[in-house]
């Protein structure tokens with residue numbers, strides 16, 4: 251009788267290979283540096299904190315070869331992500347990342363672009379790019395001794411925290427607005443977290459979670475673990491460059507909720523350049539929002555860095571953050587790289603979902619519809635040149651937000667189980 255073989259296990263890295271690489275947490279406003287820990291705001295000015303890397307330690311080990319020899323997940327970039335401990339058991343790994351960079355010739359043609367790629371994060375373990383940030387946040391949290399994990403979520407983050415906490419056997423508390431899509435609610439609940447629906451919008455949920463975090467000491471991935479969490483989004487940028495053959499694209503278009511993803515994609519490109527891993531001009535980085543929640547796009551249109559909070563009203567719930575924490579920094583990235591930040595109404599979001607599905611076979615959630623619709627507008631406006639090698643970040647899976655398209659697509663016709671009936675209706 252043949253013996254069963256265990257499924258291949260790909261270790262995140264050997265213990266000896268994990269190089270702790272942080273020297274502190276620095277305030278993004280005043281520059282004050284604190285110790286690595288469970289802290290997210292500056293003790294002096296309440297500004298947001300950012301991890302400070304030991305760049306000498308990283309330079310000493312990082313190389314294209316070491317990355318290519320690493321696991322087929324985002325942990326191949328572990329040297330460039332927060333590493334708080336050399337104990338590999340702290341690393342949480344559902345094999346997130348290294349998602350396909352798909353050529354999109356049919357969509358490119360429809361949009362009038364000569365070269366378009368899709369960074370397809372619909373295929374991550376819990377169906378969105380949030381698995382990237384959660385993997386990194388939980389790994390840092392475990393190294394800091396956190397036992398209970400939590401988040402304030404617009405849906406996808408809750409799905410990802412629930413899945414990862416289940417996989418490591420940790421208790422989880424997930425806080426979501428009470429009016430989310432069914433797929434997003436059940437996509438968390440199925441993993442058995444403590445799922446708390448809050449009567450309010452995401453900004454209300456977030457405010458509550460800041461208080462709960464202070465009161466309980468739980469590891470809220472996007473509150474007190476946010477400095478580590480946000481670094482996970484860099485892996486989108488790392489992967490794009492590696493998958494293009496260690497080259498930069500000309501232009502990347504991302505969706506914006508808090509703005510952190512867009513900011514960290516740009517940071518990834520600058521890190522690759524600074525470690526000598528990729529040469530060439532840094533990409534332009536652009537962002538998109540739904541018109542019904544467009545505080546960053548609105549500031550961009552005014553030529554201002556001052557983001558005025560809005561009350562969200564859009565089908566793009568995953569992007570519905572009215573008071574985005576990284577909005578200011580997203581505007582800075584657009585400004586520095588020559589990118590832009592646009593917004594698109596709900597009917598164009600639906601059209602964007604359908605255009606992507608019909609041309610490239612990729613079914614995205616509303617955030618993907620925002621990206622495609624925004625890309626379309628930017629090409630039409632000449633903001634993106636037709637010859638720019640462009641990458642669109644498709645950040646979440648359409649099966650989570652079927653409500654968005656339920657009135658627009660459906661069966662072509664219904665028949666009785668008879669060939670005659672089928673042929674009659676076919677003609």
Ligand SMILES: *Cc1c(COP(=O)(O)O)cnc(C)c1O
Pocket residue numbers: 378379380406407483505506507508509510511512568569615617618645646
């Ligand atoms: C959260 C989310 C985003 C935006 O991420 P930010 O880093 O908060 O800007 C984009 N797409 C999807 C599907 C998301 O869930």
Ligand SMILES: [Zn+2]
Pocket residue numbers: 277278279280281282292293294295296297
């Ligand atoms: Zn400060």
